Amino acid sequence: xxxxxxxxxxxxxxxxxxxxxxxxxxxxxxxxxxxxxxxxxxxxxxxxxxxxxxxxxxxxxxxxxxxxxxxxxxxxxxxxxxxxxxxxxxxxxxxxxxxxxxxxx
Numbered sequence: 861x862x863x864x865x866x867x868x869x870x871x872x873x874x875x876x877x878x879x880x881x882x883x884x885x886x887x888x889x890x891x892x893x894x895x896x897x898x899x900x901x902x903x904x905x906x907x908x909x910x911x912x913x914x915x916x917x918x919x920x921x922x923x924x925x926x927x928x929x930x931x932x933x934x935x936x937x938x939x940x941x942x943x944x945x946x947x948x949x950x951x952x953x954x955x956x957x958x959x960x961x962x963x964x965x
Contacts, residue, residue: 861890864942871927875918896921931956 861874872891879895899913915935922933932951936942 864944865889865891866944870944871930873922873925875921894921 865872867889870891874891874893875896876893877896880893882890882893896914897917899910899917902910902913904910904913918935919933934942934947934951
């Protein structure tokens with residue numbers, strides 16, 4: 861994250877399953893780290909369905925934060941690398957007043 865995150869330019873939250881150790885000073889270099897709600901109590905019949913439950917929980921928890929002046933919420937996986945300039949260029953083509961876009965690159 862330190863490679864693509866821009867303190868004081870970008871805002872974001874990294875949702876984790878559990879707490880992680882971080883180095884002193886990382887809090888100013890990284891996005892906010894939060895622990896997502898435990899989804900193990902949900903009974904899921906479909907293989908891999910736990911991921912869908914977890915993602916929906918993270919989306920609902922993020923919306924409940926009521927962050928101000930947000931145009932986009934972008935989700936990535938743990939191996940996602942964002943090229944911020946490219947992401948901004950792509951998102952500028954879309955209407956940020958719409959609730960959901962599924963962009964596949």
